[in-house]
Amino acid sequence: MHDLTQVQSGRAILWNTLKVWLGNLPQLALIVAIPLFLPTLWQMYASAANQNWLLPTLVSLLSDPIAALPCAVAISEICLGNRPSVLRAYKRLLDGSLGKMLLTYLIYVAGLLLSSVLLIPVFFFLAWYMFALPVVVLEGYWGFAAFKRSAALGRGFRGRNLGLAMLVVALVYSLLPMVSWVVEQLLPFQSTPLLNSILKASILVMLEPLQWVVVFLLYLDMRARKEAGDNQPIVEDLLR
Numbered sequence: 001m002h003d004l005t006q007v008q009s010g011r012a013i014l015w016n017t018l019k020v021w022l023g024n025l026p027q028l029a030l031i032v033a034i035p036l037f038l039p040t041l042w043q044m045y046a047s048a049a050n051q052n053w054l055l056p057t058l059v060s061l062l063s064d065p066i067a068a069l070p071c072a073v074a075i076s077e078i079c080l081g082n083r084p085s086v087l088r089a090y091k092r093l094l095d096g097s098l099g100k101m102l103l104t105y106l107i108y109v110a111g112l113l114l115s116s117v118l119l120i121p122v123f124f125f126l127a128w129y130m131f132a133l134p135v136v137v138l139e140g141y142w143g144f145a146a147f148k149r150s151a152a153l154g155r156g157f158r159g160r161n162l163g164l165a166m167l168v169v170a171l172v173y174s175l176l177p178m179v180s181w182v183v184e185q186l187l188p189f190q191s192t193p194l195l196n197s198i199l200k201a202s203i204l205v206m207l208e209p210l211q212w213v214v215v216f217l218l219y220l221d222m223r224a225r226k227e228a229g230d231n232q233p234i235v236e237d238l239l240r
Contacts, residue, residue: 004079004217007224010164017168017214020078027084028209031074034090035066037205045197065105065133069097071209072137075216092137100142104132107143123166127158130165134219153222161218168214172207179203 004016021028040063043056070089077084108129115125131150136142141149154161180200 004220005224008217008221010160013164013214013217013221014167017210017217020075020213020217021210024074024078024084025206025209027086028071028074028213029206030086031070031084031089032067032208033205034086035063036060036208037201039063040204041197041201044200045194048193048197061109062102065101066093066098067208068105068133068212069093069101069137071212072134072216075213076138079216079220097137101133101136104136104142104146107147108132111147123162126165127162128154130154130161130215131219131222134216138219153219153226157222157225161222164218165211165214168210172210175207176200176203 004020008016039056039060043053043060045051046053046056069092070086073089073092074084074086077088111125111129112122115122129147129150131153132146135146135149135153139149180196180203183199183203184196
């Protein structure tokens with residue numbers, strides 16, 4: 001695998017995203033499933049059963065940063081050539097990083113909502129601030145400082161970064177219904193709303209790390225470009 005702390009082409013980033021995900025799928029899926037599976041299952045079942053979906057959706061949204069932090073730690077280990085550990089990934093929650101991640105994530109969600117209210121295309125917000133959460137994990141900036149750092153990192157490559165990230169997001173949400181349909185056809189009995197929700201939630205927690213991996217690799221690429229190929233500071237941050 002290409003040195004993930006060096007400058008990469010767009011094609012290499014997409015290829016390495018798939019390699020990192022497939023090569024470490026059990027660990028990444030478990031890390032994501034611990035906080036996300038039950039809220040995701042609740043959200044999907046509420047939708048399938050025509051129940052009130054607002055509360056489960058809010059719980060699912062608030063679970064995202066709890067999954068993002070250990071997932072980012074695991075991807076850091078992978079980028080250093082190590083096998084990720086679920087235990088080591090979740091130890092990071094105990095050092096105060098979770099509070100910083102939650103606050104930064106809430107600002108992120110508020111920014112997305114405000115962009116929509118002001119009729120500003122959400123893509124502009126995403127292009128500027130997609131690296132805010134990796135910055136919290138690796139560099140220790142949080143809150144508005146993380147957003148400022150993200151904007152500086154992406155300068156000159158925002159369209160390219162957004163395009164690559166959106167391509168992976170589109171892949172995830174295209175695969176979800178297709179894989180769910182195939183699994184349902186293979187079942188020896190008729191599916192129910194609950195079983196269908198369990199299948200979709202299980203598939204989603206396996207696909208979810210793809211989105212984090214591509215953003216993380218884009219972040220590392222931007223660091224390498226901005227720091228003139230000197231990967232020592234990047235490696236030191238990955239070792240945090």
